Amino acid sequence: MSGEAFGPGLSSYLTEMWETEVDVEVVTQATTGARRANVLFDAVTAERRHQLVATIVPNREMLIQPIGVEASGIAFGRTAGMPAAEVVSVNDNDDPLGGPFFITRRVDGETMPRQILRMVADDPQLGPTIARQSGEAMALLHAADASTIDSEITQPEPGVSPAARALALAEEKYDGSFQKSPAIALGLNWLREHLPGEAARRHVIHGDFRNGNIMVGPEGLRLALDWEGCHIGDPMEDPAWLCVRMWRFRNDHLEVGGFSDRGPLVDGYEAAGGTWDEERFWWWKVLGTLRWGLGLETQAREHLAGVHSSVVMAASGRRVAELEYDLLMLLQNELSSSAR
């Protein structure tokens, strides 16, 4: 479905909500993924022009958690003081766009990872600035009172720590995999032996804060995007995920999203009141690397089972080795010490 096709539905929806005639001019469809569409549009009333974005899930079965939770996460982050979009409206019905959607006020900026890395290459200050602002944003999010978020948000069972939950989910995926990868088995065993304890309290985690889900401008970070995976979790999950090699886009020596070394991220996190925990950070970096390897294996399996058949999903199977390598490298000094 092209962006224009959503125009009439958005127009009638906003006309009813605002109780005034609203014309919709679709600017463009920013992403064309099978799972969700981001439609940039202007809503024009007699008084003014609103620049907006509709995030639409054409097929309800693609939802990881209710659309209201994602929108609630964005609003929660914004209230906490981090750069997140302003939510205008949420609709959990299949009318009038064919699936659930929410509307946010539009912010302009760069979101393509390689373009961001090009901007960073042209301005030596920009990368460390984005890293520091990312650290600040995460610390503000993690410090906010989690009891005010939508109660349907994904969270561990009572008495189960976020780390134990993440490990159990990884074990489940591993059990279902085609080939039992020795590298992943070794990684799972390390994670089990080094499982961090329960955090002192409940924290809302963005869950997918990485190069590819941020919007930047020449002055720095503008938005944290894609809150689909927000959940109750461990504060070190967010910075660790941003530092996984996969999100460096070949700028491997710059640990933070390929745009900065780690110093400014830690400084920003602590300056905004967060407590950096090196041990947890490392555990979540290993977990994130291993989990992505299992995710790629799952994609290949779903391709072969005919669930989601595509050449891209098929190719994922041959990318597992990249994550196995990264995992083994992260653990290169760990195994001799556990054998002592």
Add this chain to the structure above:
Amino acid sequence: MQDRPTAGELLDTIASLLSDDVLPLLEGGAQHKVRVAANLCRILTREAELGEALDGQERRLLFALAGPGVDSGGCSTQELSDGLADRLHAGEQGLAAEAYPAILEIVKGKLSIAKPGHDGFDFADEVAARATSGSAE
């Protein structure tokens, strides 16, 4: 024996067709898929060339770790690999450190087909930073 071109040579030809002739005609999602397909052809070209030798190496490495009582002829490479994974997953004492070099060698072998150059980065700075923070000791 089939006449030339070999499987690898044919796959290389298809890869060139896709990236040089077909790709410029496309845009958006279709372009991405064809780019992925061209890359898969290149992977298969390397597999046709290197696959057999690497499979033999993997089998030797796995068999060396398999311990007594495992019949090398009666076990497929897949079974040897699954067996090692099961023992690692069960946390067999000392096995992770013993098997690590062989597992890394096997993974590097897979990368030489699937993504040459990925193993050019070794995480040395990150691992060293962790060591100096005192937590690895």
